[in-house]
Amino acid sequence: MTEEEKQNVLTRIGQSAKEFLYGMAGHDMTRFALKTRGSMEHLFILITMGDLLGIPILPPYYSLRLLPYVVPQISTWKRRMLRERDLTDALA
Amino acid sequence: MNSIIVLILGALGLGVGYFWYARRIDQDIVKPDPQKATPARMYMDGVDFTPTSRNVLFGYQFKSIAALGPITGPIIAVQWGWLPALAWVILGTFFIGWVQDYGAMIMGVRREGDTMGALSYKLISPRARNILMIFLYFYLLLIMGAFGNAVGKVLMTNPKVPFGMLTVVLMGILAGQMIYRWKQDVIITTIITVVLTFVGIWISTLPFMSNIFSGLYGLPESPPWFLGNTQAQVLGTLLVIIFCYLGSVLPIWSFAQPVNYVSFWIVSLGVLGGIIGLLIWRPGMGDFPAFTQFTTASGPLWPMLFITIACGAVSGWHSLVSTSGTARQLEKETDALPVGGGAMFMEMVFAVIAFLTATVAFGSFQGYQDAGGAAKALAVFSGGLANFLNYVGIPREFGVAYGSVFLTIMALTIMQLCVRFMRVASAELVGEALPVMKNVHVGTTVALILTLIFVWVIPWLTIWSAFGASNQLMAGLALLLISLWLRAEGRKNEWALYPSIFMIVTTIAALLYLAYNNFFKALPAADTAQKSIAALLVGVIAMVLVVAAVILIADGWKALQKPQEKKAAETA
Numbered sequence: 001m002t003e004e005e006k007q008n009v010l011t012r013i014g015q016s017a018k019e020f021l022y023g024m025a026g027h028d029m030t031r032f033a034l035k036t037r038g039s040m041e042h043l044f045i046l047i048t049m050g051d052l053l054g055i056p057i058l059p060p061y062y063s064l065r066l067l068p069y070v071v072p073q074i075s076t077w078k079r080r081m082l083r084e085r086d087l088t089d090a091l092a
Numbered sequence: 093m094n095s096i097i098v099l100i101l102g103a104l105g106l107g108v109g110y111f112w113y114a115r116r117i118d119q120d121i122v123k124p125d126p127q128k129a130t131p132a133r134m135y136m137d138g139v140d141f142t143p144t145s146r147n148v149l150f151g152y153q154f155k156s157i158a159a160l161g162p163i164t165g166p167i168i169a170v171q172w173g174w175l176p177a178l179a180w181v182i183l184g185t186f187f188i189g190w191v192q193d194y195g196a197m198i199m200g201v202r203r204e205g206d207t208m209g210a211l212s213y214k215l216i217s218p219r220a221r222n223i224l225m226i227f228l229y230f231y232l233l234l235i236m237g238a239f240g241n242a243v244g245k246v247l248m249t250n251p252k253v254p255f256g257m258l259t260v261v262l263m264g265i266l267a268g269q270m271i272y273r274w275k276q277d278v279i280i281t282t283i284i285t286v287v288l289t290f291v292g293i294w295i296s297t298l299p300f301m302s303n304i305f306s307g308l309y310g311l312p313e314s315p316p317w318f319l320g321n322t323q324a325q326v327l328g329t330l331l332v333i334i335f336c337y338l339g340s341v342l343p344i345w346s347f348a349q350p351v352n353y354v355s356f357w358i359v360s361l362g363v364l365g366g367i368i369g370l371l372i373w374r375p376g377m378g379d380f381p382a383f384t385q386f387t388t389a390s391g392p393l394w395p396m397l398f399i400t401i402a403c404g405a406v407s408g409w410h411s412l413v414s415t416s417g418t419a420r421q422l423e424k425e426t427d428a429l430p431v432g433g434g435a436m437f438m439e440m441v442f443a444v445i446a447f448l449t450a451t452v453a454f455g456s457f458q459g460y461q462d463a464g465g466a467a468k469a470l471a472v473f474s475g476g477l478a479n480f481l482n483y484v485g486i487p488r489e490f491g492v493a494y495g496s497v498f499l500t501i502m503a504l505t506i507m508q509l510c511v512r513f514m515r516v517a518s519a520e521l522v523g524e525a526l527p528v529m530k531n532v533h534v535g536t537t538v539a540l541i542l543t544l545i546f547v548w549v550i551p552w553l554t555i556w557s558a559f560g561a562s563n564q565l566m567a568g569l570a571l572l573l574i575s576l577w578l579r580a581e582g583r584k585n586e587w588a589l590y591p592s593i594f595m596i597v598t599t600i601a602a603l604l605y606l607a608y609n610n611f612f613k614a615l616p617a618a619d620t621a622q623k624s625i626a627a628l629l630v631g632v633i634a635m636v637l638v639v640a641a642v643i644l645i646a647d648g649w650k651a652l653q654k655p656q657e658k659k660a661a662e663t664a
Contacts, residue, residue: 016147023151025356026278027144029349036345038139076137083135086209087225090516091416091509 038080045070045077053081094376095452098178102444105182106437114190114433121584122198124425131205132421141205141420146427149418153435155356156413157193159506160239160470160499161403161563162439166447167469168556169400170460172393173383174451180397181447184405185440188591192567194432195574195588196411200419201428203577207416208570215576217647224569227640229517230633231408231562232510236539237546238559239503240332242470244547245321247496248328250471251305252297252489256497259292260358261335264351272345286357297493319548319622329547332504333540339508340515340536348508355501362477362498363445369480370448378456389466390553391609395602398595399560404443406595408566410436449476467552470499514539550626554606558630561602565641568595572648579652596645600638607634 001009048066050057052074118124132143144152169177196208203211213221248254263285270276270284295301309324318326339348390396403409414432422428450469453476454460464471477498478491486494515535523530529538546555571592578585610631618624 019145019147020151023148023153024155024360025151025353027148027152028155029345029353031139032344032349034139034142038137076139079135079141080137080139083137084210086207086213086221087517087520088207088209088228088412088416089140090513091207091412 041073041077042080045073049074093174094374095370095448096374098444098448098451101178102182102441105186106441109186109190110433110437113186114194114429114437117191117587118194118429118433121578121587122428124198124428126424126426128425130201130422130425131419132423135205143423144421146423146431149421149427149431150434152421153193153413153418153431154438156417157403157407157410157435158439158442158502159403159409160242160503161407161409162443163446163473163499163502164242164469164556165401165404165560166443167450167472168390168466168553169397170380170447170450171384171388171390171466172386172397173381174377174447175382176393176397177401177447178444180401181404181440181443184398184401185436188567188571188595189406189410189440190433190436191588191591192406192408192571192574193410193414193436194429195578196570197414197419197422197432198425198428199574199577200415201422201425202581205420208412208573211415211573211577212569212644215573215580216644216651220644220647223640223643225517225521227562227566227569227637227644229514229521230637231566232514232517233539233542233546234555234559234562234633235409235510236336236507236514236543237550237555239507240329240543240547241550241552241555243500243503244329244332245325245552246464246468246470247474247500248331249309249322249324250493250496251302251309251324252493253496253500254305254328254331255296255301256289256293256493257331257500259289259296260355260497260501261351263289263292264354265347266350267354268346268350271350282353282357285354286361289354289358293494293497294490296497297489320620321548326548329544332507332547333544335504336507336511336543337536337540339504340511340539341532348512351501352505355505358494359498359502362481362494363442365484365486366449366477366480367445369483370445372483373480375452375455377451378459380451380457380460390557391602391605395598395605396557398598399557399564399602401443402560402563404440404446406564406567406591408563408568408570411567411570446473449473449480453477453479470496474499511536511539511543545625546629549622550630554610554626554630557602557606558633561599561606561634562637564595565599565603565637568592568599569641569644569648571595572645576648576651596641600641603634603638603641607631607638610634 046053046055047057048063049070051060051063130143132141135141136143166177166181169180199211200206203214206214209221209224212224248257266288267281267285270281271278309322309327314320314322314326321329339351342348386393390400398405418431419428422431450460450472454463454472460472463475474492474495477495478486478488481491481494482488515532518535518538519530528534550558571588575585575589575592578588607630610627614627615624615631618627
């Protein structure tokens with residue numbers, strides 16, 4: 001094994017250990033932060049883009065002005081909104 | 093036997109189990125395809141469905157499944173002798189434990205990220221989902237009762253512990269404020285809060301602090317309205333209940349998550365220190381018997397041993413975590429084995445270390461019994477851990493307080509999650525009929541009052557057995573679901589079906605034993621109202637769980653026959 005390969009192996013081991021530690025210590029926190037952000041985004045998009053679901057909350061003029069900022073979120077928002085949920089989802 | 097030989101046996105179980113048996117099943121039967129899109133990639137929403145590195149998920153899965161179970165079970169089970177306990181930990185994980193964790197995870201991945209409720213609805217029957225919900229509510233209530241009993245009535249009664257536990261909570265709240273409100277660096281926040289927590293644990297061992305709690309705890313005699321508990325036990329359990337209430341009603345970012353985060357470091361450093369101390373010391377078992385007797389205070393070896401050691405060998409909780417959390421984040425199908433199977437084998441090693449705190453840390457069987465024995469399993473662990481930590485230079489008195497705080501926060505981490513779920517479940521199950529149950533505070537209070545009754549009224553070994561039986565039954569049902577799914581996919585399912593049959597038969601036998609014992613022995617012999625209520629409660633819950641399980645199994649059996657009937661019709 002060359003010096004470079006040894007270095008690569010060590011880097012990989014270090015990276016794996018770092019990820020493992022993050023998984024145990026912080027991943028849960030990150031997920032909950034993302035969930036909170038996701039819930040707030042739901043509300044925001046529902047208010048601004050309610051037209052997409054046939055709920056005209058905001059006049060379309062303002063919705064159209066906000067549209068370019070919301071476009072990147074729409075596909076994931078629809079997935080979250082339309083997914084069938086079960087009580088056992090709440091366990092994680 | 094020397095502790096190093098036990099560790100080698102554990103390592104052998106892990107090596108052969110993971111690298112030979114589990115890999116063979118994975119590659120020859122399940123055949124995961126790294127190119128196939130997982131739910132995390134198909135339905136990526138940046139929240140629940142997010143492709144995540146397998147190393148991160150391995151840590152996440154391990155942390156989610158490791159609580160008090162792998163610690164307490166082996167310590168209680170050595171009352172049958174060290175051999176049956178060690179054999180069940182290693183062989184249980186080898187043949188059943190990893191099968192359930194990995195099977196539930198890969199089933200969740202192949203079934204588009206469905207969780208246990210949806211899976212039982214689709215694979216068994218529509219009513220199976222509702223029965224599973226009722227089953228889960230009682231199961232979580234038993235977790236609350238067992239963990240609450242262990243913490244509130246044993247650990248917190250040591251006046252050198254409560255201040256340490258309060259410090260963890262305060263430091264958790266501080267960590268939440270520092271990270272989310274004051275936008276401080278995570279590393280600096282971690283260092284400050286963890287160091288201050290250790291200082292708090294040290295202060296809790298000082299005479300002036302323990303004297304304050306000794307004064308609060310009062311005399312060992314208790315008034316009748318304490319239901320046979322001491323003042324220390326009543327105050328200890330009330331502290332636990334307050335913690336769970338806050339964990340359930342406060343925003344997660346401000347309480348539950350940062351407390352869990354600080355707790356993680358306290359627990360990890362304790363485990364690491366304990367392992368190093370054990371390796372330096374390398375004690376033997378002395379006269380600890382390989383086998384004591386078939387029937388002990390917990391009941392006969394079969395079925396009771398197999399439900400006493402739950403999480404260290406196999407646990408239904410893992411299937412819930414595997415499907416609800418991890419399966420939705422797997423980047424590739426091939427990650428299911430290292431994450432699901434790997435975390436379970438690692439938990440087996442954790443259980444082996446807990447086993448060693450009971451068998452080698454006190455030098456003899458008498459030492460184990462003097463430390464508290466099965467009746468005070470957590471006191472045995474904190475004492476044993478303190479003996480190991482002593483070999484890395486940590487004073488024994490601090491080690492005992494540290495071990496107790498360590499166990500307390502491990503239990504509370506799971507308890508606050510359970511209360512949250514029970515609150516959501518009660519709103520879902522009875523919210524339409526009783527709209528008041530949809531209120532966060534009402535749902536939480538109902539769950540906690542039920543918990544308090546369980547903790548105050550039911551004796552420790554009885555509630556641990558009831559919890560273990562429900563937990564293992566959940567595992568049996570999860571394995572049944574896995575067998576059904578494998579059958580539906582046209583794959584060999586014996587590797588999951590036989591463990592499922594073993595777990596279901598064993599746990600139903602255990603529940604019937606518990607019901608019989610409580611209805612026909614404990615109830616007639618009860619001389620106080622508290623003992624009568626305890627016997628009735630455990631007996632009724634055991635029977636409810638048996639009935640729920642029998643309905644699920646009957647529906648599951650019908651579902652198992654369906655592919656055969658379909659095949660026979662096609663052939664005809």
